[in-house]
Amino acid sequence: MSDGLRLEQVKITRDGKPLLSIDTHVAPGEVLTVMGPSGVGKSTLLSAIIGTLSQEFALSGQIILNGRDLSGLPPDERCVGILFQDALLFPHLSVGANLAFGLAQGGTRAARRAKIDAGLAEVGLTGFASRDPATLSGGQRARVALMRMLLSEPHALLLDEPFSGLDAELRGQVRQLVFDHARARGLPVLLVTHDQADADAADGPVVTLK
């Protein structure tokens, strides 16, 4: 059932004080942009959705992904992928192994290798499998991080200001790439940013937290 991501009457309190509330629906292939000044709890909202909310916060309401209630599920059973501002490639693994880490389990060795190579080709990095992530440029790192997350076959994608570390020109390219891939896979996307250009490029509904 492909219904997208629903946040129903979601309220987050910190030590008993209300922090934010949101009630919205992100359809498959749609990008919802959440904006607001820093400290308003944008990243906290993402933590709540992926299931890593720290204990001083309390969550009420329902988070429903494709008809499945995520509340109470551990992060690894939610099928919600996230990209942070830093690519967070694992420095101890090669580019290929980073992708292998993401790639959903199953398949023979050869089949897995083929999927990884195909993934690299898809983001224009053919032949990069054995490279050390530290030798990549910022744009290349962002693309590997995106592909690593997509290979884990998430049902929704969260973006935590993922473009703010890139320079202006690169930013547009990477942003387009991320949106295109998410749309092609019909993923509901929730983008957290404080950059109006990101919201414009997302071309979807915008929620501003206050």
Next chain:
Amino acid sequence: MAQTIRFPRLPLFPALTVLVLLGPVAAGLWGTVLPAFGHLPAAGQTGPSLDAFRALFDWPGIGPAVRLSVVTGLVAALLSLCITVLILAGWAGTRGFRVLERLLSPFLSVPHAAAAFGLAFLIAPSGWIARLFSPWLTGWDRPPDLLILNDPWGITLTLGMVMKEVPFLLLMSIAALGQIDGRRRLALSRSMGYGRIAAWVFAVFPAVYARIRLPVLVVQTWSMSVVDMAVILGPSTPPTLSVQIVRWMSDPDLAFRLQAAAAALVQLALVIGAVGVWFVGEKLVARLACMRIETGRRGHRDRPWRITGFAFGTVISASLLLGLLSLAVWSVAGFWSFPDLIPDHVTSRNWMRHRAGSLDALWETALIAGIAVAIGMILTIGCLETEHRRNLRLTQRGMWLIYLPLIVPQTAFLPGLQTLFLGFGLDMGRTPVVLVHLVFVLPYLRLSLEGPWKSWDVRQATVAAALGASEGRVLWRIRLPMLLAPLLTAMAVGIAVSVGQYLPTLLVGGGRVETLTTEAVALASGGDRRAIGVFGLMQTAAALLPFALALALPALIWRNRKGLLHV
């Protein structure tokens, strides 16, 4: 022309520190090599000859002693690391973990001897655990004839070492976790579907391990060569190689020193070999982990492992805590028959009986620790300030240098140091003991000050300089007062390290310097539990009280300066 007073051209403090760190280790190794190859004029021997090694390998206990040292050491190190990883992988960042962290951190400074006695009092056939289940479950109405303590396989010794090493590795890892983005790495891996333990082990642990590699080596060489814990918990016929070295060193027949020196070199070779094996093991494990990552298996259903990790953490904290408690109970025990859980009556007689002896030992302990830590603090602050003024940074090689005295097994160079002192006709006593304690105190002072010193906001110095303050004034009036809390904590760490030193005090003091630790360990063979309780408890108090002061003093002195609390 105005002359400004500059720091001396020669980096005085770093040079002195290197000398203090390396000098005794190098001299001690030299003093070991000579007699090992038959050169000991004091015993009327001039080398070179291989007689000492021949005698050593003719000793029937050599095989078992070597095996014991290697097996207990490696197993303890490996087990400690695995338990540490299991606890961190399952719990780091959770509320339960913070409870565990708070439980374990005070135990870090409990001296090894006291912890070992505590464990002994718990698991001995007449210990608290046996009493708890007797006679209603076990049917024992007197202590069973079981060889639990000093068992010939060294199992109890291994457990004792694990109990002390896990808190050390845990706290080192927690410090390392602060330097990497562990929380987000974990969140990212979990959002890709990895179970908590798999996510932590594959995505976070490699970065942590890179930062705790030296402490892990310290744990490894320490467990292969520890003496005080092995005397208390380890087997005795034959004992571990290190214990045997100390026995030979204290033999009145000087000829045994040649054999001891040869054994010390064997001990060094064993440790070097084991470190080599460990390095190969690291590569192998990394290889296996990469192969596992390639499969993309997610490692769900890790709940039993998480519970196991928590159980280990709880058992370790509980046995340390109950062990200390049993020391306390024994120290005030009157008549206490098996299987009663508590003594018939409580008495101050034990404390009265050991009053004079324990107070003398306390005074000696405090004096040695005080002088060693004072010199150590001057050197450490001198080094840090020199590095700050000259804009130097501690390299990886420098880090190895600081760790060196902790990595070279004590039994490899301390016997040599004693032999050298003897050879030069120098009097052994308090002064050399202080100098040797300094060797072991310095690394810990540096390690505990490094972080706070470096994270101090240097712009404060710039502001002060712009107001016309000299470098010295900035140091004394701004930096040191602001860093009061970490400075006191470092001193407390240093004192705890000095209080716990057994072998340096025994060997370099020529058996004439009696601290709480040497007195306590000496009681091990006698089995007077009340005396052990008194000395063990005083030893623990001597190590722990400075920490309480280090917490209380800044809170008192800066009670009206909110910005300086919780630094």
